[in-house]
Amino acid sequence: MSSLQTGWQQLWSIIGKDLRSELRARQVWASMALFSALVLVVFYFAFDLRVENNAAVAPGALWIAFVFASVLGLGRTFAAEQEHGRMDRLLLCPVDRQVIFLAKLTGNLVFLGLVEAVAVPLFAAIYNLPILSGQLLVIVVLGTIGIATMCTLFAAVASTTKAREIMLPLLVFPLLIPVVIGAVRATQSLVAPIANDPLWPGLLVAFDIIFVTLSALFFQYVIED
Amino acid sequence: MDTLTSQPVAPGNQSPPQPANRAWLDPVRKYGEYVLGGAVAVGMMLSIWAAFVLAPTDAVQGDVQRIMYFHVPMALLAFFAFFVVFVSSIIYLLRRDERWDWLARASAEIGVVYTTMVLICGSIWGKAYWGTWWDGEPILTTTLILWFIYVAYLLLRFYSGRTENGARNAAVLGIIGFVDVPIVHFAVTWWRGLHPTGYVLNGATPDTPPAVFVALMLAMATFTLLYGFLLLQLYRLERYTTEAERLRVQVEYGE
Amino acid sequence: MNAETLSAPAVPVEVDGRIPVEQAKAVVVTRVRKAYGLRPVLRDVSFEIAMGQCVAVLGPNGAGKTTLLRILATLTRPAQGSVSIAGYDALHEAHTVRRLVGYVGHTPLLYDELTARENLLFFARMYGLPEAATRVDALLARVGMHSRANDRVGTFSRGQAQRVALARGILHDPQVLLLDEPDTGLDEDAITLLHELVAERKAAGQTTLLTTHALERGLLWSDMVVVLINGRISLTGASAEVTLPELRALYAGAGRSGR
Numbered sequence: 258m259s260s261l262q263t264g265w266q267q268l269w270s271i272i273g274k275d276l277r278s279e280l281r282a283r284q285v286w287a288s289m290a291l292f293s294a295l296v297l298v299v300f301y302f303a304f305d306l307r308v309e310n311n312a313a314v315a316p317g318a319l320w321i322a323f324v325f326a327s328v329l330g331l332g333r334t335f336a337a338e339q340e341h342g343r344m345d346r347l348l349l350c351p352v353d354r355q356v357i358f359l360a361k362l363t364g365n366l367v368f369l370g371l372v373e374a375v376a377v378p379l380f381a382a383i384y385n386l387p388i389l390s391g392q393l394l395v396i397v398v399l400g401t402i403g404i405a406t407m408c409t410l411f412a413a414v415a416s417t418t419k420a421r422e423i424m425l426p427l428l429v430f431p432l433l434i435p436v437v438i439g440a441v442r443a444t445q446s447l448v449a450p451i452a453n454d455p456l457w458p459g460l461l462v463a464f465d466i467i468f469v470t471l472s473a474l475f476f477q478y479v480i481e482d
Numbered sequence: 483m484d485t486l487t488s489q490p491v492a493p494g495n496q497s498p499p500q501p502a503n504r505a506w507l508d509p510v511r512k513y514g515e516y517v518l519g520g521a522v523a524v525g526m527m528l529s530i531w532a533a534f535v536l537a538p539t540d541a542v543q544g545d546v547q548r549i550m551y552f553h554v555p556m557a558l559l560a561f562f563a564f565f566v567v568f569v570s571s572i573i574y575l576l577r578r579d580e581r582w583d584w585l586a587r588a589s590a591e592i593g594v595v596y597t598t599m600v601l602i603c604g605s606i607w608g609k610a611y612w613g614t615w616w617d618g619e620p621i622l623t624t625t626l627i628l629w630f631i632y633v634a635y636l637l638l639r640f641y642s643g644r645t646e647n648g649a650r651n652a653a654v655l656g657i658i659g660f661v662d663v664p665i666v667h668f669a670v671t672w673w674r675g676l677h678p679t680g681y682v683l684n685g686a687t688p689d690t691p692p693a694v695f696v697a698l699m700l701a702m703a704t705f706t707l708l709y710g711f712l713l714l715q716l717y718r719l720e721r722y723t724t725e726a727e728r729l730r731v732q733v734e735y736g737e
Numbered sequence: 738m739n740a741e742t743l744s745a746p747a748v749p750v751e752v753d754g755r756i757p758v759e760q761a762k763a764v765v766v767t768r769v770r771k772a773y774g775l776r777p778v779l780r781d782v783s784f785e786i787a788m789g790q791c792v793a794v795l796g797p798n799g800a801g802k803t804t805l806l807r808i809l810a811t812l813t814r815p816a817q818g819s820v821s822i823a824g825y826d827a828l829h830e831a832h833t834v835r836r837l838v839g840y841v842g843h844t845p846l847l848y849d850e851l852t853a854r855e856n857l858l859f860f861a862r863m864y865g866l867p868e869a870a871t872r873v874d875a876l877l878a879r880v881g882m883h884s885r886a887n888d889r890v891g892t893f894s895r896g897q898a899q900r901v902a903l904a905r906g907i908l909h910d911p912q913v914l915l916l917d918e919p920d921t922g923l924d925e926d927a928i929t930l931l932h933e934l935v936a937e938r939k940a941a942g943q944t945t946l947l948t949t950h951a952l953e954r955g956l957l958w959s960d961m962v963v964v965l966i967n968g969r970i971s972l973t974g975a976s977a978e979v980t981l982p983e984l985r986a987l988y989a990g991a992g993r994s995g996r
Contacts, residue, residue, distance in 0.1 A: 263865055270862040271863075274848065274851070277850070277851065278850045278851065281850045281889075282849075345812055345842065346846040346847070346848065348812055350835060350860065351832040351835040351836050414638065417642065418638065418642050419641045419642075420637075420641045427634045428634050428638065430630070431627050431631045432631065432658065432662050434627050434669065434670075435662070438669040438672075457672075460668065464665060467665070468662075471661060472658075475575075475658065478650050478651075479650070479651055481647075481650065481813070481814070482647070482813040578816075643774065646816070724775070728775045731775050731776045735967075
């Protein structure tokens with residue numbers, strides 16, 4: 258069996274194992290979904306969003322909800338995995354560390370996907386924005402990949418420090434600025450298209466490609482003992 | 483049968499390998515620090531004179547424009563400092579030699595200090611020039627994000643303690659953070675609907691008096707020397723702290 | 738598959754067309770140093786073990802035994818020095834080494850939320866083992882956990898989890914098996930099982946390293962003994978020639994000089 262095939266098989270094995278574990282044990286994704294819904298509601302009140310303001314501010318609320326939920330939720334799932342000795346189980350196996358990263362990333366994307374399946378319709382309903390469409394899906398996917406890849410890489414980093422709960426947001430928020438800007442503006446342009454708007458999805462794609470690659474490469478250094 | 487061999491360890495033979503001693507470097511080692519420090523002091527005095535006396539008052543902005551002589555060199559050097567962090571981090575991950583880790587940490591600390599100064603200067607300048615403390619100008623915004631990234635870097639080091647894990651994690655952050663900064667800048671510039679502009683020199687016209695360039699170059703040289711001087715001091719501090727800790731542990735846990 | 742033997746049938750380990758050479762030393766440790774934080778844990782440790790040996794690594798708590806085993810298992814790297822397993826370098830040929838090495842640690846390296854069978858099947862897939870289901874079932878039977886194969890590992894007692902961990906350790910028929918205090922918390926039956934495993938491996942020409950605090954057992958089961966005190970090797974030799982009082986004296990000496 259070629260090493261590519263082996264890697265592929267290992268990838269799916271780990272993803273399957275992680276999803277099964279999560280379903281049976283932690284149910285963190287449910288809390289994440291609830292949390293993002295709450296953030297949307299709080300923003301609604303905080304900014305007193307009436308119809309005129311909507312297009313400008315609402316997309317921001319959606320992406321803040323995602324980023325916050327991701328950072329809190331993915332930090333939790335990783336802390337549980339990393340408790341002393343737990344990464345050892347995987348590290349003993351002859352599996353590429355890049356494969357482990359991609360598996361963790363995919364698992365996290367699935368969780369975030371579930372969260373978004375709740376948050377996005379809620380968002381469209383509360384803010385009265387008829388933007389559920391294929392284009393929105395693309396933007397959401399691109400943005401989520403960016404968020405998930407940073408969170409997956411740095412959750413491993415944060416979980417080794419003494420202040421792990423606060424460390425992950427501190428590390429990840431500044432790094433995610435391009436994703437926040439890009440995703441929010443891309444979402445906004447769906448609601449209220451602007452002429453000559455820069456190609457925001459392009460920025461997201463570039464961000465995703467660069468950082469998924471770099472994170473996969475550097476993950477091994479971060480989970481090493 | 484087989485053999486089980488072990489090599490007896492000579493007492494005291496347990497510290498990390500010493501760097502090769504080259505005798506001709508001795509005077510540099512002994513006096514270099516003082517020469518550098520002296521140069522910084524002299525340069526700083528010259529720069530202050532140049533900035534406040536030599537350079538003419540700007541016709542449009544008035545004396546506030548003189549901030550530029552401090553703001554610009556520090557901004558460039560802050561970026562350079564983080565570039566040094568980037569390179570040191572890569573080398574550290576590959577070689578696992580703790581000295582590169584010391585260098586990265588030292589450079590990051592100086593970078594953060596310089597960046598803080600840049601933000602403060604930039605704010606003051608902006609307040610005087612635009613009337614507001616903050617207006618989301620792209621370069622300054624990017625600098626703000628840069629500040630957050632590297633403060634997080636220092637916090638990560640702080641919360642990790644002096645461990646190899648901590649050093650490795652910080653190295654990864656040093657690399658990813660540096661790669662992210664241009665992307666942040668891109669995003670922010672697009673966001674403001676601007677094209678990336680040339681910076682200081684854009685304001686230069688054929689009429690700009692040479693004194694301006696002289697003052698700027700002087701300031702640049704001085705702050706570079708200052709960076710070098712501080713880097714040396716901080717690197718040494720890291721080294722002595724680590725070695726002292728190691729000795730303390732040795733004493734405490736016995737031999 | 739012979740249900741009587743504990744070892745799974747040999748899995749041909751082929752990497753770049755090479756298969757471990759019989760004449761290569763099972764384990765070669767050269768001038769290994771390791772520190773946690775700034776505290777040295779292993780100071781310039783070197784030794785070799787030939788194939789087919791059973792070696793007891795002994796020493797008081799904090800001597801560095803666990804760290805040494807973790808380095809051999811490629812779970813961590815030495816700060817200096819090198820390690821090779823069956824001729825493969827643990828740093829540069831890590832994947833090959835991982836196929837050749839089995840590790841059973843202090844805590845059972847299993848997933849609590851999965852059942853015993855699911856755990857072993859998962860690891861079998863990670864190692865790319867053929868006929869995983871049959872192999873897993875046979876192993877579970879041999880370690881006496883067949884009746885609880887479909888229960889979550891989180892519900893097991895320490896002894897039960899350790900049995901499954903043992904199965905996981907030998908799942909891929911490793912040339913070198915590392916056991917870190919495998920006898921802690923086990924009942925008599927399980928200890929017998931362990932002894933059988935060690936004996937079978939010796940008969941099959943496979944290498945085993947184990948650490949233990951039960952000095953008598955360590956001497957009894959092993960051919961060779963390596964004693965680590967404060968991160969250094971303070972004694973090596975044939976188990977038959979090392980006496981308990983000698984060991985106890987070494988341990989006591991460690992207590993005096995250190996803290």
